[in-house]
Amino acid sequence: MMKTRQVLLSKASLHHHVIAKSSLLVEASSRGMMESRRNFSQQLQHLRKQNETVSSEAPEETISASNEYHPSLNDFVAFCKRRGFAYQGSSLYGGLSGSFDYGPIGSQLKKNLKDLWWKDFVELRRDCVGIDTPIILHPKVWEKSGHIGNFTDPLVTCLTCHSRFEVENLLKRQQNPASMEVISKMETAQEKIAWMNNNSSQVDCPCDKKSNSWDKIRNFDMLFKTMYGPVEKEENTAYLRPETAQGIFINFNNVITTSRKRLPLGIGQIGKAFRNEISPRDFIFRTREFEQMELEYFCHPSTSSDYFKYWVNFCYEWLLKIGLRKENVRIYTKTKDLAHYSKETSDIEYLFPFGWSEIWGIANRTDYDLQAHAQPSKKKDRHTFEYVDPQTNERYVPHVVEPSAGVDRVLFALLYDAYNVEEVPGEEEKRVVLKIHPDLAPYKFAVFPLQKKPVELMQKAEEIYNKLSTVVATDYDVSPSIGVLYRRHDEIGTPYCITVDHQTLKDNTVTIRDRDTMKQIRLSCDELLNNPQHLLKNSPFQSA
Numbered sequence: 001m002m003k004t005r006q007v008l009l010s011k012a013s014l015h016h017h018v019i020a021k022s023s024l025l026v027e028a029s030s031r032g033m034m035e036s037r038r039n040f041s042q043q044l045q046h047l048r049k050q051n052e053t054v055s056s057e058a059p060e061e062t063i064s065a066s067n068e069y070h071p072s073l074n075d076f077v078a079f080c081k082r083r084g085f086a087y088q089g090s091s092l093y094g095g096l097s098g099s100f101d102y103g104p105i106g107s108q109l110k111k112n113l114k115d116l117w118w119k120d121f122v123e124l125r126r127d128c129v130g131i132d133t134p135i136i137l138h139p140k141v142w143e144k145s146g147h148i149g150n151f152t153d154p155l156v157t158c159l160t161c162h163s164r165f166e167v168e169n170l171l172k173r174q175q176n177p178a179s180m181e182v183i184s185k186m187e188t189a190q191e192k193i194a195w196m197n198n199n200s201s202q203v204d205c206p207c208d209k210k211s212n213s214w215d216k217i218r219n220f221d222m223l224f225k226t227m228y229g230p231v232e233k234e235e236n237t238a239y240l241r242p243e244t245a246q247g248i249f250i251n252f253n254n255v256i257t258t259s260r261k262r263l264p265l266g267i268g269q270i271g272k273a274f275r276n277e278i279s280p281r282d283f284i285f286r287t288r289e290f291e292q293m294e295l296e297y298f299c300h301p302s303t304s305s306d307y308f309k310y311w312v313n314f315c316y317e318w319l320l321k322i323g324l325r326k327e328n329v330r331i332y333t334k335t336k337d338l339a340h341y342s343k344e345t346s347d348i349e350y351l352f353p354f355g356w357s358e359i360w361g362i363a364n365r366t367d368y369d370l371q372a373h374a375q376p377s378k379k380k381d382r383h384t385f386e387y388v389d390p391q392t393n394e395r396y397v398p399h400v401v402e403p404s405a406g407v408d409r410v411l412f413a414l415l416y417d418a419y420n421v422e423e424v425p426g427e428e429e430k431r432v433v434l435k436i437h438p439d440l441a442p443y444k445f446a447v448f449p450l451q452k453k454p455v456e457l458m459q460k461a462e463e464i465y466n467k468l469s470t471v472v473a474t475d476y477d478v479s480p481s482i483g484v485l486y487r488r489h490d491e492i493g494t495p496y497c498i499t500v501d502h503q504t505l506k507d508n509t510v511t512i513r514d515r516d517t518m519k520q521i522r523l524s525c526d527e528l529l530n531n532p533q534h535l536l537k538n539s540p541f542q543s544a
Contacts, residue, residue: 098280
């Protein structure tokens with residue numbers, strides 16, 4: 001079952017040019033290209049005035065994009081399983097809710113995504129470094145950060161079917177027009193909870209029993225508890241981290257003193273996080289165990305808002321660079337319902353089959369976290385996170401801008417966006433092709449012998465495979481039908497398929513087939529093997 005997707009672009013696109021200017025200015029500052037702090041401040045003030053003008057004068061605008069066909073969520077999940085991207089976790093024992101295993105193709109794609117993020121957000125930047133902190137931190141970390149006792153979701157239970165729901169998600173699933181109209185006007189979670197408390201009889205359970213009888217709303221703790229050590233007692237209680245950020249904050253002084261870096265400075269980390277979600281759903285979008293790509297960018301308090309704009313733009317442009325289509329991505333700036341630590345927040349959202357949903361959050365966390373960890377239980381344990389500017393001797397607690405992306409959510413968006421169904425000239429059946437960016441493709445090349453005999457075809461194909469696979473990810477396969485192999489690699493996103501045929505044995509050339517156009521050309525083995533990366537960056541089919 002296919003469905004048509006109508007795309008609406010957000011108002012955020014109207015602010016894009018201002019954010020872009022902010023990006024250039026901030027980047028210049030971080031590289032020491034400004035003549036002085038005073039000059040930098042003057043330019044920032046001018047930029048802020050520009051932004052205020054755009055915010056007040058820009059009309060609300062929606063742009064309707066051309067219709068495209070995309071699979072339903074169920075069909076897409078089936079495709080991901082069939083092609084080895086992701087399977088239901090613990091499926092041998094009936095599956096585990098909110099748990100998925102990445103297969104051979106999915107795990108390589110996921111690795112490529114993380115590697116590309118690490119390269120662009122850490123390795124290639126002079127103002128960023130990396131870190132790797134444990135999943136289990138000292139319990140006081142979560143006490144000081146405010147997670148213990150506060151990291152909760154409002155939970156409500158249906159008294160008929162005993163299903164449990166997170167309140168906001170339950171209200172989103174309402175079908176009653178009168179209730180939907182009222183709910184749509186509510187902007188904050190507090191408003192929705194208060195309304196349900198007073199109008200629970202107007203809320204229908206999604207179950208088949210059509211119940212509208214509910215238990216009282218209560219807060220559900222989303223922290224996963226465990227025991228640290230051999231003795232199970234209260235003082236040994238520990239937690240699986242709900243975010244990777246806190247491991248960065250508590251290491252700020254360590255990184256500053258050992259890295260010989262100055263502010264502004266970003267500290268990046270990729271790692272697992274755990275949240276005991278009430279209702280994990282929508283495939284790999286919302287799970288209880290997930291992975292984050294987080295950067296904490298420490299800067300002077302006076303520049304945090306401008307770095308915030310910079311990182312919103314940088315992350316947005318990065319998503320477009322790695323293959324997401326502009327019409328399916330938007331920036332949503334929150335004005336209400338901000339996290340307790342956030343001064344300003346923007347979410348980058350993708351148009352999933354279930355609607356617009358966040359894949360990347362950028363928050364100006366100010367000095368909330370550093371100040372929280374600086375407050376000791378005892379005076380002798382006091383920490384300081386003051387930074388001393390080596391040029392001005394100014395002392396200040398840095399503010400932090402946090403671009404935080406969910407690996408699984410970005411991966412989901414990339415897969416769904418790349419999924420295409422196309423007519424094939426001369427064939428009745430349509431083909432599925434995953435037009436994913438070559439840098440992310442699980443395999444860059446696939447090598448096939450046209451036939452198993454003569455044996456020289458197999459030997460030549462294996463020789464090419466052995467040489468290619470030492471440089472780039474390459475698959476090797478043998479089948480009576482080359483067409484079947486082409487279709488498989490179309491569906492898993494392999495940019496180029498190489499066929500070794502009888503002519504190869506005569507003139508040392510191979511047939512190379514392009515995934516997106518299905519065009520084929522002859523290419524010498526020497527040109528292929530001497531620089532395969534060049535072919536990935538500069539398609540030989542552009543002039544074909």
